[in-house]
Amino acid sequence: MGQFLVGILLPLLLLTAALLNWSLISLIDLLTFLFIQYATSKGHSAWRHSFVSWYIIIFSLLVILSHIICYIIWAFESEEWSSSNAWWAALIGVRELSMRSSPVHVYYLVVQLLVAFVALLNIYWRSFTLKSWRLYSWGHFSSSVENIGSHLRVAxxxxxxxxxxxxxxxxxxxxxxxxxxxxxxxxxxxxxxxxxxxxxxxxxxxxxxxxxxxxxxxxxxxxxxxxxxxxxxxxxxxxxxxxxxxxxxxxxxxxxxxxxxxxxxxxxxxxxxx
Structure with a gap:
């Protein structure tokens, strides 16, 4: 199950976040996606450790926090300030929210929050699998997922x-x-x-x-x-x-x-x- 979370679900969410918002912040999401795939293909398991998951969690929360701060500044500052700083905000990945703006940027924040949640779930799952009281149903589900994964790899x-x-x-x-x-x-x-x-x-x-x-x-x-x-x-x-x-x-x-x-x-x- 942990391999499914970090090997498939988390990279897909990172790739989705990168494609939803062309910016420098999303470029880090893309580089993280590429690193996970490359490290796995080389047989390295360092990315599975908890510090990588914590890095993803901290980065995702900082991205969400930076967006909230910019939205608060835009709410109190004048329209001239917003228009004069729009170019660097768009380059970083922050766009002003309004009734006429596209909901894609909101989707990006939701996906970024899901990235942090999946990384946190992976940390919890790793500690959960080390305990002797793991439920048999979860173990059976994990083995089923691994069997499906082996067939997908052959395909x-x-x-x-x-x-x-x-x-x-x-x-x-x-x-x-x-x-x-x-x-x-x-x-x-x-x-x-x-x-x-x-x-x-x-x-x-x-x-x-x-x-x-x-x-x-x-x-x-x-x-x-x-x-x-x-x-x-x-x-x-x-x-x-x-x-x-x-x-x-x-x-x-x-x-x-x-x-x-x-x-x-x-x-x-x-x-x-x-």
């Missing part, structure tokens, strides 16, 4: 080559070229050796590369005016702004990149990646 191993290929060809660019090259190399290796494990060979290096792509793409979404040279280089390598007018190839590339990074966790935790 991920079969689907990941397809996701990797989609990430490489959905939005052709320099930044997605390594996914396409590794897919081609894996298919050639499979055809020559008749060994299906050839498709898994590049997943660990691609995990680091996918994480770098996600962070780079997220930074490009921050509400700042980048220099013209940076924007030109971003267009050349394949970065793009996420908006309502986003085309299907770019949407498919973004989702396949996130799905690839998340699904590698299942396969690497099963120790089938070579």
């Amino acid at each position: 991920c191993c079969l689907l990941l080559p397809v996701i990797q290929l989609i990430a490489g060809i959905s939005h052709p660019s320099w930044i997605s070229l390594p996914f396409f090259i590794c897919s081609c190399v894996g298919l050639v290796d499979w055809s020559l050796t008749s060994n299906f494990s050839g498709l898994f060979r590049w997943w660990r290096p691609l995990l680091i590369y996918a994480g770098f792509n996600i962070v780079l793409l997220y930074i490009y979404q921050l509400p700042v005016q980048f220099p013209y040279t940076f924007q030109m280089v971003a267009d050349i390598i394949g970065l793009y702004k996420v908006s309502v007018a986003l085309e299907w190839p770019q949407i498919c590339c973004s989702f396949s990149l996130l799905i690839f990074y998340f699904m590698v966790w299942f396969c690497c935790s099963l120790e089938v990646c070579y």
Whole structure:
């Protein structure tokens, strides 16, 4: 159960919080999500310790507290002060609440509160599992979840080559070229050796590369005016702004990149990646 909380539920909540609010604060949520997945794929268990959960709890509560403080300041200050400081507030991740504002920012605060709750529940669960009076129903439920998880990992191993290929060809660019090259190399290796494990060979290096792509793409979404040279280089390598007018190839590339990074966790935790 603890593995489900910190290995699946907590990363999903962190990723949701990061996608709901493009800001520097949410960038920390995204980096925490990537760290949990990467640490698990490498076999490290340091992130399971209580101090990481306490870090997540403290950070989430500080985010909520900072929003409350800014809302109080905005309530007492004039409208000119609010408009003059709107740019840095949007960059940090704080937006003024009003009747005309979008409820997405409220959803972000709710998700951030859920992140703190799940991290606290993980700390409680770890201490609860160490006690001899744990209920049999909870133990049976945990074993059932682990059995389902093992089947999901096997399914991920079969689907990941397809996701990797989609990430490489959905939005052709320099930044997605390594996914396409590794897919081609894996298919050639499979055809020559008749060994299906050839498709898994590049997943660990691609995990680091996918994480770098996600962070780079997220930074490009921050509400700042980048220099013209940076924007030109971003267009050349394949970065793009996420908006309502986003085309299907770019949407498919973004989702396949996130799905690839998340699904590698299942396969690497099963120790089938070579």
